[in-house]
Amino acid sequence: MDRLTEMEAFAMVVDQGGFTDAAKKMGISKSAVSKHVSALEARLGARLLNRTTRRVSPTEIGLAYYDRARRVLNDAGEADALVTSMQLAPSGVLRISVATDFGVNLLSPVLGDFLQEFPDITVNMVLNNRYVELISEGFDMAIRVGELEDSSLRARKLTETSHRMIAAPGYLQQYGRPQKIDDLTEHKLLHYSNQSAGNVWKLTAPSGERRQVRSNGWLTVNDGQSLLHAAIAGLGIAYLPSYLYAEAMKNGLVEEAMPELPMETMGIYAIYPPGRFTQPKVRAFIDFLATTFADRGPDNW
Structure with a gap:
């Protein structure tokens, strides 16, 4: 007899109480279930169930x-579900969280290609x-740039981006180019306002x-594109990722x-x-992004 069927019959008797x-x-x-359980006990050489006229209960060994x-049956069920899910066409609502800068500059331009493909x-x-x-906020996935904080989540690295201090040529002509890190305290710095450590650059x-x-900065804003525009306008030095x-x-x-x-350099992760x-829809989008950004970064944007 099939070993897994014997195991399933025994577990079902315990679950259902008879x-x-x-x-x-x-x-x-009923006779087929009894045969499966009897065959299992014979193969193991142990009595797994206490049988009375009123009830059936597992022995100590049986429990x-x-x-x-x-556990084996649950794993087998999940294996079947995995094969089934991998053969299904990706569908449904895909809810993604992504930083504004990355979403506007890199994801938005390629979403049309993804939606046409799926x-x-x-x-x-x-x-x-x-x-x-x-999980608690109902997202299927997120795109994150930089060091990953939550190790309980699964991650796939898509590419990398460099991180550099940039300024307009006009600003550097007017205020001079910093020669060493300590010189930055004398310059007009442009900061992200959503950094957990405050206005601090780690170099x-x-x-x-x-x-x-650490500097208060001349301009603080929660949008990298705005910081780039400020740098282009000659308002100071910004510390930005290369994709911007x-x-x-x-x-x-x-x-x-x-x-x-x-x-x-910083990693960009799904x-x-x-x-x-x-889920097929998540796997499809991650595979699409990995292909899209395969030849991008850290400076090639």
Whole structure:
């Protein structure tokens, strides 16, 4: 007899408290359930059930075996569900959380291609600059840039972006180019307002030493695109990811304020809830992003 069927029959008898109800649940005869359980006991050489005219209950050995058997059966069920889900066409509402800068500049331009490829998926993209709780807030996934804080979530690295200090040529001509990190305290700095550490830049000196630059800044705003525009206008030095400033730098609107500093890089990740398998709509979007950004970054944007 099939070992898994024997195990399922035994577990169902324990779950239902008897052979009759177990047979109804499995859609087979009572005698078939009894044969499966008897075959299992014979193969194991142990009595797993106490049988009386009124009730059926597991023996001590039977209870221990039931715990392990139930795990095996659950795993088998999940394996079946995995195969089924992987063969289904991706569909449904895909709710994504993404930082405003990345969403506007990189995701929005490619969403049309994704939706044409997967017409049964509807995308609900929420742009914000705060850390969202994926599961409790009902998101299927998020795109995050930089160090990952929650290790309980699953992550797939899509690409990298560099992080540099940039300023307009006119600003550097007027105020001079900082020669060392300490010089930055004398300059007009443009800051993100949503940084948890406040107006602090974490930089690496040419020696490899990690340094922190703290300044109130001349302008603080919660949007990277606005900081880029401010830098282009000559209002100060901004510390931004390359996917924001790359085009402006190619056009000569900004340049590196301190090119001698080591390049800082940050990972760009697709984040999604833990589980034994991934929803087809989530898997489809992550695979699409991985292909889209395969030849991008850290400076190639």
